[in-house]
Amino acid sequence: xxxxxxxxxxxxxxxxxxxxxxVFRRVADEEGVLHLxx
Numbered sequence: 001x002x003x004x005x006x007x008x009x010x011x012x013x014x015x016x017x018x019x020x021x022x023v024f025r026r027v028a029d030e031e032g033v034l035h036l037x038x
Contacts, residue, residue: 003038 006024010016028034 001036004036005038 008017008020008024010020025034028037
């Protein structure tokens with residue numbers, strides 16, 4: 001199965017995108033679906 005790609009974009013605040021990625025990775029890992037994403 002192909003893996004999905006997700007892109008988080010913010011304007012003017014360089015901390016939001018990395019934070020969104022970190023939150024997503026943690027929640028996806030807790031839900032057992034992290035392996036479905038690149």
